Amino acid sequence: MTLIRFMQGRIQRIFLIGILLSLGSYMMKADENLEITKEFNLITSANAAGYFKPFFTSIGESFNSNTYTVARFVKNWQIGLDISVCGMFIPESQLTFDAALPEQYGTTGITQTSELRGATETRNRSGMVVQPTIYGGISTPTFSAAQRSRGPLEGAKDLKQPGSVTYLEGNNISFMSGLPSIQLSVGFPSQTRLRLRFLPIPISGNSATYFGMMVSQQFNQWVGLFANDSLAGIALNVGYHSLSRTKGISISSFAVGLHASKTWYSGLSVYGGIQYEGMSGSLNFVREQDNSTTGTINDSPFDEIRLQKDLNVNVESFTSIRIGTGVSFKVGAIELHADTAYASQPVLSAGITFWFLSNDTLVKPTTQVTSPTDTTTQPEGVKP
Amino acid sequence: MKRLNTTSAIIIIVAAFILPTMFSGCYTDTIDSFSTFTVQLPLHFTSQWRDKAAPDSSLDSTNLNNYTEYRDNKDKIQRTIFYQFAYWIDSLRVEPGDPPIDQVEFDTIRYYLFFKHDPLRIKYLLGEFRNVKVKDYFRIPHVIQVSDAVSKVLETAAKAENRQEFYTTAEYSRAVGQPVGTKRKFPYIDSRFDLVIRVELKL
Numbered sequence: 001m002t003l004i005r006f007m008q009g010r011i012q013r014i015f016l017i018g019i020l021l022s023l024g025s026y027m028m029k030a031d032e033n034l035e036i037t038k039e040f041n042l043i044t045s046a047n048a049a050g051y052f053k054p055f056f057t058s059i060g061e062s063f064n065s066n067t068y069t070v071a072r073f074v075k076n077w078q079i080g081l082d083i084s085v086c087g088m089f090i091p092e093s094q095l096t097f098d099a100a101l102p103e104q105y106g107t108t109g110i111t112q113t114s115e116l117r118g119a120t121e122t123r124n125r126s127g128m129v130v131q132p133t134i135y136g137g138i139s140t141p142t143f144s145a146a147q148r149s150r151g152p153l154e155g156a157k158d159l160k161q162p163g164s165v166t167y168l169e170g171n172n173i174s175f176m177s178g179l180p181s182i183q184l185s186v187g188f189p190s191q192t193r194l195r196l197r198f199l200p201i202p203i204s205g206n207s208a209t210y211f212g213m214m215v216s217q218q219f220n221q222w223v224g225l226f227a228n229d230s231l232a233g234i235a236l237n238v239g240y241h242s243l244s245r246t247k248g249i250s251i252s253s254f255a256v257g258l259h260a261s262k263t264w265y266s267g268l269s270v271y272g273g274i275q276y277e278g279m280s281g282s283l284n285f286v287r288e289q290d291n292s293t294t295g296t297i298n299d300s301p302f303d304e305i306r307l308q309k310d311l312n313v314n315v316e317s318f319t320s321i322r323i324g325t326g327v328s329f330k331v332g333a334i335e336l337h338a339d340t341a342y343a344s345q346p347v348l349s350a351g352i353t354f355w356f357l358s359n360d361t362l363v364k365p366t367t368q369v370t371s372p373t374d375t376t377t378q379p380e381g382v383k384p
Numbered sequence: 385m386k387r388l389n390t391t392s393a394i395i396i397i398v399a400a401f402i403l404p405t406m407f408s409g410c411y412t413d414t415i416d417s418f419s420t421f422t423v424q425l426p427l428h429f430t431s432q433w434r435d436k437a438a439p440d441s442s443l444d445s446t447n448l449n450n451y452t453e454y455r456d457n458k459d460k461i462q463r464t465i466f467y468q469f470a471y472w473i474d475s476l477r478v479e480p481g482d483p484p485i486d487q488v489e490f491d492t493i494r495y496y497l498f499f500k501h502d503p504l505r506i507k508y509l510l511g512e513f514r515n516v517k518v519k520d521y522f523r524i525p526h527v528i529q530v531s532d533a534v535s536k537v538l539e540t541a542a543k544a545e546n547r548q549e550f551y552t553t554a555e556y557s558r559a560v561g562q563p564v565g566t567k568r569k570f571p572y573i574d575s576r577f578d579l580v581i582r583v584e585l586k587l
Contacts (some may be wrong), residue, residue: 146523
């Protein structure tokens with residue numbers, strides 16, 4: 001029990017840190033409204049969505065990891081506590097994104113621009129430009145020389161000259177630890193498994209809430225599959241996750257899939273599955289006001305930054321399909337599980353389940369020889 | 385059966401200790417990765433020469449404390465890295481009788497940086513533009529990346545006390561075709577110099 005308490009305490013602490021990271025707490029001051037601080041103020045809503053998309057993908061994959069192991073459920077009540085962790089490998093394709101340039105860029109009558117990448121200098125690019133995501137490296141500024149010497153620019157409120165722009169840099173991350181999960185696992189006599197996650201996260205008196213619910217239903221027995229092998233199973237699984245705060249955070253994720261498993265009497269199981277998943281939502285920040293009349297915010301060619309409009313970030317994930325396989329090992333009241341999955345960010349995950357109520361003792365059947373040519377085996381299964 | 389249980393127990397115990405340690409290491413790495421964050425700040429220098437002669441040098445200064453993004457985070461700044469800069473000419477006028485603007489070319493324009501409170505007043509060469517034809521630089525930015533060597537030296541220098549204020553100086557060579565030892569006068573040269581610094585913040 002001491003070990004359990006130690007692990008719970010340790011993982012809860014990590015969980016909190018993970019969640020706070022996931023909320024981008026390093027770039028906000030918590031208040032009734034979420035506020036983005038000045039140093040991160042040089043990003044627009046559209047570019048923030050692209051910049052953070054791989055990060056949101058990691059969160060979505062965390063939500064939908066460790067949601068199933070074996071697909072064979074006994075016709076008894078079971079109650080357990082599962083503590084799991086996961087991590088994602090970040091593919092190269094998610095180290096950069098197409099960032100939007102100010103709309104005046106590319107119109108050479110208004111401004112001439114240049115950017116330098118390696119030894120190549122590119123002029124007057126318009127539309128999009130490749131920049132690092134939060135997992136990427138160093139960003140590339142675009143320098144802008146206004147073509148009008150004086151006076152306001154038509155169609156751009158308060159902007160006299162479209163100046164140079166910079167972008168946020170990435171943190172050079174190739175492996176991202178996912179959110180640890182502490183979940184209650186309940187088995188029903190209907191061969192249904194319910195997993196529940198719930199965690200309130202106080203942020204300066206206004207709490208954010210994470211809630212997750214995953215249901216798996218074994219169904220192979222209804223369609224006559226593995227009728228002679230009670231240690232194999234196929235189950236349908238669905239999941240829903242929500243992360244929300246009264247103001248500023250509204251994220252939800254879903255998953256639906258199939259998984260199958262085969263168990264041996266040693267307690268070892270292998271399992272695999274395919275899952276369709278997605279995530280959507282938004283993060284809304286107010287910008288910390290900058291009242292200076294000069295400076296990068298005041299001179300930004302992006303209307304949204306210069307006018308200090310709210311930052312509204314769409315939350316999306318790259319991941320839609322996940323194919324995974326894993327092993328589980330159960331002895332007594334303890335079950336260890338580890339799996340790997342192919343997704344837009346390949347996932348490694350592992351965990352331990354403590355079964356407080358479980359009547360799932362595997363009993364190896366005895367063999368009876370009834371004739372030299374006819375060998376039959378007693379039905380395999382679970383000791384009642 | 386007893387042997388299996390013993391083996392299983394050992395596996396469970398070992399895994400129960402190894403897994404948290406292993407994953408805890410991964411989490412520590414992740415948290416470390418997010419412990420700093422780098423933002424880029426564009427600093428603007430507008431240089432206005434009046435009745436200047438080439439070769440000569442201009443002098444512009446800036447104080448990073450004027451930038452709220454810098455000033456408000458001073459205590460969190462781990463590193464200040466001088467990254468890229470761009471130069472262009474906004475306006476230039478020649479003396480009557482001198483070759484027209486589209487024929488004006490400087491051999492080199494060198495940009496240096498020095499810190500206001502550096503007692504040694506060391507000048508660091510940020511970079512140089514060669515064969516500067518005014519028509520090619522007329523409101524068209526040309527970009528140079530500060531070399532790694534200079535960037536490292538500046539980064540170290542910038543860590544010292546009172547190094548938020550620094551000067552940039554542009555040294556114009558003589559114009560092409562201008563006889564050695566003479567000075568050519570320009571009624572005015574307006575130019576821009578944008579310097580992007582990378583500021584690493586501890587979060």
